[in-house]
Each structure stands twice: as structure tokens, then as C-alpha cells.
Amino acid sequence: AQSVTQLGSHVSVSEGALVLLRCNYSSSVPPYLFWYVQYPNQGLQLLLKYTSAATLVKGINGFEAEFKKSETSFHLTKPSAHMSDAAEYFCAVSDPHRGDYKLSFGAGTTVTVRA
């Protein structure tokens, strides 16, 4: 079964600094990969997704992620953090080549932004 590992359960950044959240997947066949954000007491919102097209994926709110097959990674970045980026972020994977469209989530990374 496909799985993802998020490195770091908590990340603290200064406002205006780079945000880097790490995600590695386990698969010999490139899966579909997703980043979701969850604000307190809210549902999950899709930030961006990789579905085997361009390896650099741009999402909402200034986030982007790069699919690197050689490193089995799909790290999420944002050049300049804003206070509103404080939330929990989840990397997720699905395996469409096997007809498996459910999402398998990582453990999540909580981002705090310091003023």
C-alpha cells in the first residue's frame, strides 16, 4: 500500500521566512500526491496536487511543491511565511494506477509563524 512520511511534526518559522515542509512517499510507481491544509476547527483544504504532469506544482496561497522521483519526495515550500499560514499541513498519496483513489495521509506538520 502507498504511504507518505512527513518529516517533522512541528515547524516554527518567522514571518517572511521560507516555509519548507518535507514529505517522502513509498512507491516504485509515481503515485498521485497532495498537500492539504487544516486550520483550527476546519475541514481539509487542498493546497496543490501532483498527477504526473509538471513536476513543479503551484498551488493556492503562494505554496508550491516539487515532485522528485529520484528522491521519492514531494516537499512543500512557500518563499515568505505569513501569519495566516499557521495551520496543520498534511501530505497525502493515492495510487490511481491500481485503481486506488482513497487518500493515505501523513501524520501532519503543525506550522507556527513567529511575528
Place this chain on the structure above:
Amino acid sequence: DSGVTQTPKHLITATGQRVTLRCSPRSGDLSVYWYQQSLDQGLQFLIQYYNGEERAKGNILERFSAQQFPDLHSELNLSSLELGDSALYFCASSVWANTEAFFGQGTRLTVV
């Protein structure tokens, strides 16, 4: 607003009881997914329905069951509730089985 509606938003019940969580997917979406989010297990896939038929099953307990009705809304039934069933239950919907899923705000279940 994702367009996915879950009711109720909060539910407090006692051990041994049975509850029903309801999900109305986005208009036109045929596929519904249920997920459980808890502190110890994280986000776990429970079950998927597509146009009324069960399509995929995750680590869903036998005490839990779900169905999708002809109008495409879905219900998740949890019975013989235990303290460990306390969690946030999310519903998500997508147009087809293989397209982007949109999540509802969740139902927070507390078992006391």
C-alpha cells in the same frame, strides 16, 4: 466553503450508544469518502461509495457501517460506541472516483 455539508457538527454520547453521521456531497458529486481523524491514529480512510455502491474499504470497524442513498447523500453509522471512537469524522466527495476530493467541516464525536 467546500460545498460538502456534514451534520451534526458536534455530538456527545455515552459508551454503548449508536449514532448516525450525515454527509451531503457537493452537487453532482457521485463519490463519497469517510475519514476518521484522531490524535493517536491520525487521518484514516474508512470507506468509499460511488453512485450508491461500496467501492473501497479501509480499516473500518465491524461496529461501523455506511451507505449512500439514491440522492447521493451518505450516512455513517457507529454502534456500541467506545471511548476510543471519540474523533473527528470527515466526509469528502468527488465527481468521479478518481478526481479531486473536497472535504466537509467534519463531525466531532465525543464518547463519554
